[in-house]
Amino acid sequence: MKKKRISITDIATALHVTPSTVSRALNGGGKVSEKKRLEIVSLAKKLGYRPNPIAKSLLENRTHTIGLIIPEFTHHFYSRMLAGIESVTSQAGYQLLICTSNEKQKQEIKSTQTLLDARVDGILATISKMNDKFAHLQEVMDSGTPLVLVDRFSEEIETPYVISDxxxxxxxxxxxxxxxxxxxxxxxxxxxxxxxxxxxxxxxxxxxxxxxxxxxxxxxxxxxxxxxxxxxxxxxxxxxxxxxxxxxxxxxxxxxxxxxxxxxxxxxxxxxxxxxxxxxxxxxxxxxxxxxxQPFEMGATGANYLLNKINNPETELEIKTLDTKLIIRGSCISSSKAPSSVRS
Known part of the structure; x- marks a missing residue:
């Protein structure tokens, strides 16, 4: 039999207080004595109470989720970029919803709709190579959902970018x-x-x-x-x-x-x-x-830009161009004039 999820009402009933008192105690609100707050918190832990994420998101008008659209997972570049993104979003308390376009415009459009329907707080995306229309990305911004593009640039969309040089x-x-x-x-x-x-x-x-x-x-x-x-x-x-x-x-x-x-x-x-x-x-x-x-740095920078935009919608347009590094290995004859590592 499925175990019943413990609610604020259950805790309130057990302690003979109102649900609003329990809610204030668990969320750090006022008008609750320290003794009663500790009593409520202790029982919540004992019963295994977990906040309802849907109710919390409705209350805060945030889902604490971020949508990510990338062309694919198979290339090391995108897996490293994902690692950079997650290093920032997880620390900030956000979950990622990840979609892949497989470099197809139709799939990219469908992904944006899926993420908007999920009411994500913002979207990070890499434009697919088959993309020559951008109405779906404009729709994201028109909906009030912050958008940051990474790796690939388009003059059609005025939004924050993080790209390499x-x-x-x-x-x-x-x-x-x-x-x-x-x-x-x-x-x-x-x-x-x-x-x-x-x-x-x-x-x-x-x-x-x-x-x-x-x-x-x-x-x-x-x-x-x-x-x-x-x-x-x-x-x-x-x-x-x-x-x-x-x-x-x-x-x-x-x-x-x-x-x-x-x-x-x-x-x-x-x-x-x-x-x-x-x-x-x-x-x-x-x-x-x-x-x-530097895909890890690209992902981390893009995630920080998006969080800035989520927390402050009036943030000015940010465009970051990351340095590249030339790595000389066995496939080239070394030149005394040419450095083995070059930064832009």
């Missing part, structure tokens, strides 16, 4: 390749519509410009291309490629695969740098050079 991260990577003597550097771009794809490409272009290396369209590849592996193979065979900078570590591994098939040695003949510092980067041979975006 992807321009400087890409620039530092290609700058290192160029200082190491690379002249023909492939860039594999990220998904269309994402701010991160654009800013990393801009960083790539600016680093080439700094070293007087002309932009070659044939060395710029789209990750969405169904024939990506063939395009990489063609570049390596026909354009004397000596460097590669990829939007992500996983795209960098595509370069590893084709280079191995063509018996091109990394880093002796081809230097490679990825992005995101996935754990597997340490276990491929040679270990992969990459750019770390």
């Amino acid at each position: 992807d321009f400087q991260g890409a620039f530092s990577a290609v700058d290192h390749l160029s200082q190491s003597g690379c002249k023909n550097i492939i860039h594999i771009k990220g998904p269309e519509n994402l701010s991160t794809t654009f800013t990393r490409f801009m960083g790539y272009k600016e680093a080439l410009k700094k070293h007087g290396i002309g932009l070659k369209e044939e060395l710029i590849l789209e990750s969405s291309d169904e024939n990506l592996q063939e395009k990489i193979r063609s570049c390596l065979l026909n354009h004397q490629v000596d460097g590669a900078f990829a939007y992500s570590d996983y795209l960098a591994f595509e370069v590893y695969k084709i280079a191995s098939e063509l018996q091109i040695r990394i880093p002796q003949q081809l230097s490679v740098i990825g992005y995101a510092d996935e754990p597997i980067s340490m276990y491929v041979n040679p270990t992969l050079s990459t750019v770390n975006q």
Whole structure:
């Protein structure tokens, strides 16, 4: 048989006081003697009383829950970002309701509706790569629910952001390749519509410009291309490629695969740098050079921004750009001019 949940009324009946007296005693209210307060608190503990979260949320007009929408869990980046978020929200007494968009706009829209229906106090979100409409995010803000976006930026939404300096991260990577003597550097771009794809490409272009290396369209590849592996193979065979900078570590591994098939040695003949510092980067041979975006710090900062917005709705628009770190490992020939760690 299901055990009956102890209520304030049960405690009041047992002690021959009013429910309002019990409520004041348990919530630190006045007009209750210290003797009676201790008596009420003692009995509440003995009976295993737990506050009704629904009633409490109605009273305070808060649910002490925060909604989170992320594209996926599989990438180390998002799991570290989640850890950063939770390190802040749990300490502040908030629970997370987590939804994934699987990089699909329809699922992202459904997630926002689910979280609004759950009356969360605020929402943290990373825009999906298939997202080109933002009415659902505007609806969140119009409802009075604070919204903070992390990792990806959109000029369509005026809300607090926490992003990494992807321009400087890409620039530092290609700058290192160029200082190491690379002249023909492939860039594999990220998904269309994402701010991160654009800013990393801009960083790539600016680093080439700094070293007087002309932009070659044939060395710029789209990750969405169904024939990506063939395009990489063609570049390596026909354009004397000596460097590669990829939007992500996983795209960098595509370069590893084709280079191995063509018996091109990394880093002796081809230097490679990825992005995101996935754990597997340490276990491929040679270990992969990459750019770390500090996802834990990104999540923690985003959570703090959201809590600030929840507690003070008039908080001014906050936009934080976090430093990136270039990590040079075995996939690059070290340059005496190029530092092993670069901060934006």
